[in-house]
Amino acid sequence: MKNILFYSPYMGYTGSEMMVKYIVSNANKINPVILSGENGALLNEIPKNISTYIHPNSIIWKYRLGRILKILKLHDLAQMQFKKIIKKHNIELIVINTLVADKIIPLIKKFNKPFVLYVHELPMMYDLNGIKKEKLNYLINNSKGIIGCSDKVCESINLMGGKNVYKFYETIDINKIKQSEFDTVKIKSQLNNFSHIFTMSGQRAYHKGFHIVIEISKFLKKYNAALVWLGASNDYGLNFFIQKVIENNSIDNIILPGLLKGDEYYSWLNACDAFLLTSMVDPYPLVMLEAAYLQKPIIAFDSGGVTEFVKEGMGKIVPYYCVN
Structure with a gap:
C-alpha cells in the first residue's frame, strides 16, 4: 500500500x-x-x-x-x-x-x-x-x-x-444522514407563519451570495415565504451589514440559525420546501448533494458544478443574479 x-x-x-x-x-x-x-x-x-x-x-x-x-x-x-x-x-x-x-x-x-x-x-x-x-x-x-x-x-x-x-466528483457520507434523528416537526412549528421555506447552507460570504439575501427576502415576502441560511457568523463587514439591515428594518423572513452540525443541521435542512443555492461560483457543492438525498428541489444560479448535477425534474437553474 x-x-x-x-x-x-x-x-x-x-x-x-x-x-x-x-x-x-x-x-x-x-x-x-x-x-x-x-x-x-x-x-x-x-x-x-x-x-x-x-x-x-x-x-x-x-x-x-x-x-x-x-x-x-x-x-x-x-x-x-x-x-x-x-x-x-x-x-x-x-x-x-x-x-x-x-x-x-x-x-x-x-x-x-x-x-x-x-x-x-x-x-x-x-x-x-x-x-x-x-x-x-x-x-x-x-x-x-x-x-x-x-x-x-x-x-x-x-x-x-x-x-x-x-x-473526481465530491461525495457525501449518506450514512450520516441516514443515522440522523430528524426533529423536522419541531423546526416547522417554529416557521409555521410562512407558506414556504427556502434553505441555503454555507459560509456567510460574498462568493456564496450572502450579499443578496436582502433582495431575495423582499421577493419571498410577496409569497409569505422565508429564507433560512445555515452557516456560521463571522467578524467581517458584509455579515455585520446584513445583520444590521435585518435588525433595523425588522425583516422577519431571513432566519439565521448559525453553524449547525449532525442531527440539528439535517433537521433544519430536511424542514425546507426547497434548497436555494445562491453562490456566485461553486465548483461542486456538497450541500447540493445533501439536499438531493433528502429529495429537496434545488433552485440555483448558474454558478459551476450545479449544472453537471441538476437534471430535469430535480429543480431549476437560472442565470446569476436573476432573483425573480
Missing part, C-alpha cells in the same frame, strides 16, 4: 476538506497521513488510527511555542517537522488539497517530493482566495497529476495547460 501525505490548509468544515476526511476514513489501499495548515475542528473527526499533524506556522504554534523555539534557535520548524513526517511514515506521495497551499510549497521544493493536486476552485476564486500567479504556476506545472472536482474545474485546468487531469 502506498504511503500518502494529505496536506489541507485548514481542516475546517468546507466541502473540499470534508472530502479529505471521507477519503482517508474510507481508504483501504493506501496508508494516509494528514498535515493541516491550521488546527481545524475537522481534525477531531479523523479516525484515531490515522496520524495527523499541524503545520508549525499555524496560529496555535506561533503563540504557544513559537517564541520559545526561536530563543532556542530552532527557526525552521516546518522543515524539521516535514522531514520527520517523511521519514517516520515513509511518505511516497503528497496530495495537496485545494490551491490555497502556501505553506506546503517551500517544503515540497526543499525535499523534492512528488505531489498531485486536488483542485476545488474555479478561476473566480483564485483572486478571492489570494492565490498568487507564481504559486499557481508552480502547482499546475510541477504536479504529477491534477484532480478536479467537476468538469468545470477540469476545463479551467486544461485551459491553463495542466497535464494528466482527472475528474
